[in-house]
Amino acid sequence: xxxxxxxxxxxxxxxxxxxxxxxxxxxxxxxxxxxxxxxxxxxxxxxxxxxxxxxxxxxxxxxxxxxxxxxxxxxxxxxxxxxxxxxxxxxxxxxxxxxxxxxxxxxxxxxxxxxxxxxxxxxxxxxxxxxxxxxxxxxxxxxxxxxxxxxxxxxxxxxxxxxxxxxxxxxxxxxxxxxxxxxxxxxxxxxxxxxxxxxxxxxxxxxxxxxxxxxxxxxxxxxxxxxxxxxxxxxxxxxxxxxxxxxxxxxxxxxxxxxxxxxxxxxxxxxxxxxxxxxxxxxxxxxxxxxxxxxxxxxxxxxxxxx
Amino acid sequence: xxxxxxxxxxxxxxxxxxxxxxxxxxxxxxxxxxxxxxxxxxxxxxxxxxxxxxxxxxxxxxxxxxxxxxxxxxxxxxxxxxxxxxxxxxxxxxxxxxxxxxxxxxxxxxxxxxxxxxxxxxxxxxxxxxxxxxxxxxxxxxxxxxxxxxxxxxxxxxxxxxxxxxxxxxxxxxxxxxxxxxxxxxxxxxxxxxxxxxxxxxxxxxxxxxxxxxxxxxxxxxxxxxxxxxxxxxxxxxxxxxxxxxxxxxxxxxxxxxxxxxxxxxxxxxxxxxxxxxxxxxxxx
Numbered sequence: 327x328x329x330x331x332x333x334x335x336x337x338x339x340x341x342x343x344x345x346x347x348x349x350x351x352x353x354x355x356x357x358x359x360x361x362x363x364x365x366x367x368x369x370x371x372x373x374x375x376x377x378x379x380x381x382x383x384x385x386x387x388x389x390x391x392x393x394x395x396x397x398x399x400x401x402x403x404x405x406x407x408x409x410x411x412x413x414x415x416x417x418x419x420x421x422x423x424x425x426x427x428x429x430x431x432x433x434x435x436x437x438x439x440x441x442x443x444x445x446x447x448x449x450x451x452x453x454x455x456x457x458x459x460x461x462x463x464x465x466x467x468x469x470x471x472x473x474x475x476x477x478x479x480x481x482x483x484x485x486x487x488x489x490x491x492x493x494x495x496x497x498x499x500x501x502x503x504x505x506x507x508x509x510x511x512x513x514x515x516x517x518x519x520x521x522x523x524x525x526x527x528x529x530x531x532x533x534x535x536x537x538x539x540x541x542x543x544x545x546x547x548x549x550x551x552x553x554x555x556x557x558x559x560x561x562x563x564x565x566x567x568x569x570x571x572x573x574x575x576x577x578x579x580x581x582x583x584x585x586x587x588x589x590x591x592x593x594x595x596x597x598x599x600x601x602x603x604x605x606x607x608x609x610x611x612x613x614x615x616x617x618x619x620x621x622x623x624x625x626x627x628x629x630x631x632x633x
Numbered sequence: 634x635x636x637x638x639x640x641x642x643x644x645x646x647x648x649x650x651x652x653x654x655x656x657x658x659x660x661x662x663x664x665x666x667x668x669x670x671x672x673x674x675x676x677x678x679x680x681x682x683x684x685x686x687x688x689x690x691x692x693x694x695x696x697x698x699x700x701x702x703x704x705x706x707x708x709x710x711x712x713x714x715x716x717x718x719x720x721x722x723x724x725x726x727x728x729x730x731x732x733x734x735x736x737x738x739x740x741x742x743x744x745x746x747x748x749x750x751x752x753x754x755x756x757x758x759x760x761x762x763x764x765x766x767x768x769x770x771x772x773x774x775x776x777x778x779x780x781x782x783x784x785x786x787x788x789x790x791x792x793x794x795x796x797x798x799x800x801x802x803x804x805x806x807x808x809x810x811x812x813x814x815x816x817x818x819x820x821x822x823x824x825x826x827x828x829x830x831x832x833x834x835x836x837x838x839x840x841x842x843x844x845x846x847x848x849x850x851x852x853x854x855x856x857x858x859x860x861x862x863x864x865x866x867x868x869x870x871x872x873x874x875x876x877x878x879x880x881x882x883x884x885x886x887x888x889x890x891x892x893x894x895x896x897x898x899x900x901x902x903x904x905x906x907x908x909x910x911x912x913x914x915x916x917x918x
Binding site for chain 1: 636637639640643644647648649748752753754756757758759760761763764765767
């Protein structure tokens with residue numbers, strides 16, 4: 327029934343004449359980790375803010391746990407958020423800050439506060455004032471706040487900002503553990519795409535307020551993961567060899583002299599030999615693979631080129 | 634909504650501002666009672682016979698003051714004042730000066746609302762606990778409650794401290810003090826509503842303070858200007874007075890001075906209108 331956690335339908339946000347988010351359509355399934363990718367000001371935070379109820383939509387709609395956005399208040403307790411920078415009361419300790427929000431959320435069990443602090447490894451600093459925290463510690467407290475009451479859906483905006491390498495690794499493990507063990511669904515935005523790639527299963531690229539691409543990790547791997555790029559005098563002849571000799575249909579023709587083969591990745595030497603045996607002039611054969619970052623840059627450049 | 638108010642009652646007592654507000658309030662009460670002069674700050678004599686309810690002694694007191702001079706020690710001034718102003722209802726007069734509490738109320742609005750906006754922690758509440766509408770109502774309720782707590786704390790401490798330090802002859806009596814405080818209640822609630830709305834409009838503490846602190850003076854000046862303009866047009870002094878009497882400071886003063894039923898009713902209407910108007914604006918910002 328509640329297989330879909332979030333579904334947006336042409337969700338739009340305008341500030342006067344400026345469109346911050348234009349007709350966004352995304353679907354997030356229960357138990358998934360969804361990564362939002364985009365440059366600064368692309369509209370990621372705007373989308374998150376609208377879902378969290380921090381900003382009103384201009385047009386469109388969304389459903390959270392099957393409930394329309396008009397009934398958002400009824401499901402707010404099922405979501406945890408860390409949007410933009412973590413903001414707490416500077417003169418209160420980490421524990422007091424979480425206790426304050428626990429009272430607001432109606433959480434009676436104080437052990438949940440301690441557990442959240444333990445999860446983000448802040449239990450030793452629970453009595454320290456927020457103003458004395460480093461950026462990384464503040465970020466971790468923000469995440470503790472988001473996961474404090476065991477939410478079903480967690481929205482994290484740049485959660486690894488300011489974290490040291492060990493902190494990033496711990497954060498990745500925490501997100502994965504919560505997702506795998508407790509089935510928590512995540513919507514995460516990050517500029518560190520290698521990190522996002524390592525945790526997320528689905529991705530959405532936003533550029534200039536519009537969603538330009540949505541894909542799964544498998545699709546990404548297929549499209550820009552490892553491949554053998556073959557440079558030849560005639561791609562069409564090479565395609566015939568791939569289909570009839572190598573018996574593969576997993577390829578992509580880039581232009582009349584270049585094509586990508588996603589099969590036989592471990593055996594590029596044999597591929598080269600078979601091509602030559604079949605009368606194909608091979609000028610070059612290299613193993614290639616785009617990272618998520620490369621893919622994002624390519625897509626953004628394409629959009630800019632189109633504009 | 635109840636949880637938001639509850640959480641503010643957990644957080645606000647941890648603020649240093651609360652201690653400062655309490656100290657200011659106690660200082661005002663303390664100086665007023667020790668110097669037997671409402672307002673508590675000024676050493677000048679500004680007692681109007683009609684106000685103190687002891688007209689015949691006030692003139693004599695003024696003469697004596699000229700003899701003793703303001704250069705006398707505080708205890709000398711106090712003894713002279715006590716000698717000549719018997720029957721002066723100090724507690725009633727202090728209640729007339731309750732506009733001073735406005736500055737204490739500012740602290741409450743800062744602690745409850747502005748700090749939430751300044752720290753950005755408001756988004757934590759709005760994203761996971763409550764709607765904007767309920768958030769506004771919760772904060773309004775808390776500010777009103779906070780102001781009422783301070784108002785009655787001030788009233789009780791002032792009454793009993795005056796009784797202990799100056800004795801019965803300087804008191805209007807518990808019943809009168811309670812009656813006056815009840816009559817002034819709508820003014821306190823209206824001020825709380827105005828400050829809460831301003832905190833939502835200004836958001837940042839610095840901006841809020843810049844607007845809220847001089848607000849009383851600005852309101853007084855504006856109403857004075859309006860009265861003069863209208864008074865000039867109509868050509869009567871009476872119109873000028875009637876307008877001016879519905880400014881917060883004047884309402885506090887007049888409501889403590891045996892007001893007429895019509896005046897009390899009008900004050901309530903003005904306060905209610907101000908509360909609704911500002912709250913509506915504050916909510917919609």
